[in-house]
Amino acid sequence: MIRTRLLGAGLVLIAAVGAVVAFAATTKSAASAGEKALAIARGKYLATIMGCGDCHTPGTLFGGPNMQHMFAGSEVGWKGPWGVSFARNLTPDLDTGLGYWSEAELIKFFKTGNKPDGKQALPPMPWLTTAQLKDADLHALVAYLQSVPKISHKVPEAVPPGADYSGPAIAFPAPGAWDAPAAMPAASPKQ
Ligand code: HEC
DSSP: OHHHHHHHHHHHHHHHHHHHHHHHHHHHHHHHHHHHHHHHHHHHHHHHTTTHHHHTTTTTTGTTOOOOGTTTTTTEEEEETTEEEEOOOOOTTTSSSSSSSOOOHHHHHHHHHOOOOOOOOTTTOOHHHHHSSOOOHHHHHHHHHTSHHHHHOOOOOOOOSSSSSOOOOEEEEOOOOOOOOOOOSOOOOOO
């Protein structure tokens, strides 16, 4: 009889411990879901005020961002001494966007302009600006970019200097002495 009662008490205890553990796990995942939502909101704010969509959302530079194609890249080239570059698809689409870039690769790119394939970002991608972001803001920016709707859109490949290109482009004039570019630093010094 006593043994049965002890067994019963034991079972109640196990159930109670189980409930506490389950509750703690739920609270923890609710907290991290909350943190994630906060990071995404912060990243959205940063991407907006840093003008990422100016170049990466079509129509924006012409005064009318096409939000159906938000961050899906542009087919208007930027023509300069580097050839012709195109603001690329930043959505998490696997084939045409940033789907395969890890968080670490994105953060490295924003800090150094260096891509996973070893290439350095061509102008006018303002990586010298993103390099100033604090770590928490870099994580937030990436969390936001990874949360936007995937859009399949292949941006034209960059055209090397001197090669033919007849599509639409914003051409940079040869600068006068005042506007001549300084040598590009390998990585941005913190200001
Ligand atoms: C003035 C135009 C401009 C603005 C503003 C801009 N970008 Fe870019 N971005 C570009 C161009 C052009 C490229 C392509 C560079 C190249 O081909 O190397 C690029 C490339 C990138 C890439 C590399 C993608 C790839 O597939 O190689 C990422 C990531 C990126 N931009 C994110 C951002 C984010 C985030 C912001 C806002 C903080 C931003 N860009 C603001 C023009 C811009």
